[in-house]
Amino acid sequence: MALKLTARQSQILDLIRQAIQQTGRPPTRAEIARQLGFRSANAAEDHLRALERKGYIRLSAATSRGIQLTDQAQASAATDGAATRTGQPVATMLPGAPTWIAPSDSRLVPLVGRVAAGSPVLAAEHVEREIPLAPHLFESAPDYLLRVRGSSMRDAGILDGDLLAVRSTPQARHGQIVVARLGDDVTVKRLDHQGRRIRLLPENPDFQPIDVGPGDDFAIEGIAVGLIRTTALH
Structure with missing residues (x-):
């Protein structure tokens, strides 16, 4: 045995x-x-x-x-x-995820977990580890991976526990999926920017849009350039 x-x-x-x-x-x-x-x-x-x-x-x-x-x-x-x-869960990585053994030209990308209120996304205490990613994995090279919390972006295919590949930038276009800071909170939403009006839209009808007021402490932290799913298919 x-x-x-x-x-x-x-x-x-x-x-x-x-x-x-x-x-x-x-x-x-x-x-x-x-x-x-x-x-x-x-x-x-x-x-x-x-x-x-x-x-x-x-x-x-x-x-x-x-x-x-x-x-x-x-x-x-x-x-x-x-x-x-037979449908039993088995740890796996889906197509598109980085391979276990990264190629020699891979680069280390920080994996960010839960972000504490008011602190920088890439603060050392938020980085769980560094993951080697092949340069050709995404069309635009990410600066970090952000572990997704919750299901507000479910209908965009972004699920709880996924790793969102993010390119750091303070600017984003209308309709892009962004990592945004509003006050002390960091959130992943779709940017609705028309004229002076800014809204952060969820992709799940169970969640409400977030209206950004002119006096709110708001900033774009980055835009999503890809996604890694690490859970098993059933």
Whole structure:
């Protein structure tokens, strides 16, 4: 009987499988550490040793990519595929999302989580991690990824938990989806700018438009240039 994996070990095993499928070779310890936000490659090595002890991989000290999947790992992958077909949730990244192992010309983009009231979007305390993105992923290169909270933009295909790719700019055109600051709050909405009238429009009838008054503390923080969805399809 196969020994049960921890959530982190399963994540690393999936990373190895995807790297081999996408590039034809396993990741290095440094690539695993970078992808999962470890401080050093030694942390990745510890998890790889655990996977080896449980029979899912074989390690070779002769090369930086000395990771080989065992028959047990292949059988586990087949079982995971069956779970997907029966509708069970499986961690995945949809087409258009960055690959696990980023190409050599990728750039690190900060992932911003919840923004505290009144503070800059890119303040260090808001950055959860940096994610390597391929330069060709979006038509316009984003300056940061913003984790979406709530469902006010649902009908535009922007869901709770999605990563919105944002290009920093203080200007936007009518109809663009923007990251805007109104007072102490930062929100994602569609910009309705006609003459002197400015409104922030949701894409969900359960939410009301936001009218921006002439004396309001309002600023455009950036415009949306793409979207990454990290939840599984059911």
